[in-house]
Amino acid sequence: MNPTDPTLFNGLFQVNGATRLYGTIGDPIRQLRMTGVMPQVFAATGVNAVWLPFEGGPDLLPLMLEALARMRNLGGFTVTIPHKTAMLELMGRATPRALAAGSVNLVRRDPDGVLSGDNVDGLGFVRGLEAQGHRVKGASVWLVGLGGAGGAIAAALCEAGVGRLLVTELQEARAGKAIDRLLSHYPEVPVAEVDMPPKGIHIAINATALGLRPDDPQAFDPMTLDADVVVADVIMSPVETPLLRRARTHGRRIHHGRHMLDHQVPLYLDWFGIDTRGIDIIRLVRSIG
Numbered sequence: 001m002n003p004t005d006p007t008l009f010n011g012l013f014q015v016n017g018a019t020r021l022y023g024t025i026g027d028p029i030r031q032l033r034m035t036g037v038m039p040q041v042f043a044a045t046g047v048n049a050v051w052l053p054f055e056g057g058p059d060l061l062p063l064m065l066e067a068l069a070r071m072r073n074l075g076g077f078t079v080t081i082p083h084k085t086a087m088l089e090l091m092g093r094a095t096p097r098a099l100a101a102g103s104v105n106l107v108r109r110d111p112d113g114v115l116s117g118d119n120v121d122g123l124g125f126v127r128g129l130e131a132q133g134h135r136v137k138g139a140s141v142w143l144v145g146l147g148g149a150g151g152a153i154a155a156a157l158c159e160a161g162v163g164r165l166l167v168t169e170l171q172e173a174r175a176g177k178a179i180d181r182l183l184s185h186y187p188e189v190p191v192a193e194v195d196m197p198p199k200g201i202h203i204a205i206n207a208t209a210l211g212l213r214p215d216d217p218q219a220f221d222p223m224t225l226d227a228d229v230v231v232a233d234v235i236m237s238p239v240e241t242p243l244l245r246r247a248r249t250h251g252r253r254i255h256h257g258r259h260m261l262d263h264q265v266p267l268y269l270d271w272f273g274i275d276t277r278g279i280d281i282i283r284l285v286r287s288i289g
Helices: 036-044 061-069 082-088 096-101 123-133 148-160 172-185 242-249 256-270 281-288
Strands: 018-025 049-055 074-079 106-109 113-117 140-144 164-168 191-193 203-206 230-233 253-256
Touching: 018 036, 036 049, 036 256, 049 281, 061 074, 061 113, 074 281, 096 113, 096 123, 096 148, 096 172, 106 256, 123 148, 123 256, 140 148, 140 242, 148 164, 148 172, 172 191, 172 281, 230 242, 242 253, 256 281
Parallel strands: 018 049, 018 074, 140 164, 140 203, 164 191, 203 230, 230 253
Antiparallel strands: 074 106, 106 113
16 A cells, blocks of 8 residues: 555544644634544545644744744644734735734645735634625624734625724724724724724624633623624634523524634635535535534
């Protein structure tokens, strides 16, 4: 047997000398859904690859990137909390979309060894909203959190043509930079910072990390919003955060964070140059759970 030929074992490829390495960098990493999803995606697309968790804090990030950039069998990786904003400054190249977002959640190693960054958090989130029947164009949206995911969602909402975007961010310096960046890239969209839950909005989004841990406070109280507001969360695990559970219990429409990943995975594969023709990747990801 040729040791570089991929073989299947229980429906997944066995690792061999030709296996490409992909993964996710973050801290913590235990909430990661990708390690369960991507091996099955690779098997469906016929790609000899594995998806690994890379856990390390901010102090290790530059060292981790230097090592990964030197690995010739690295295909790329995604980025989760808390590294998305810091990652932008460490890229050799970045897309205009990442620059508008002010962060990176998707990295590949180009043939010349340079790490290139993109951000599809926002695009995946918007596509997930629309696929669930929530109209984004012309909507009035309140976004809580302007970190890595929040900044990307803000940019994607503006790109999608929201009627107005109201934002809340506890870190005043970060809020100012994000709003200036959004107004520079999307001058036609009204963007403003608010302290209190606004009236007359259609969608309220938690883009903070609050809800990852059982003892986290809620990013906001959904009961302060109008009854017809869609309450959305970016957190994928737990599937139903305390915020979403409280909103659902009191009759609000909710939108889970997992929809963002469902619609990001095809974008990941396209960025990595993986051919998905003839495969419904979104349906596959949803079936994995």
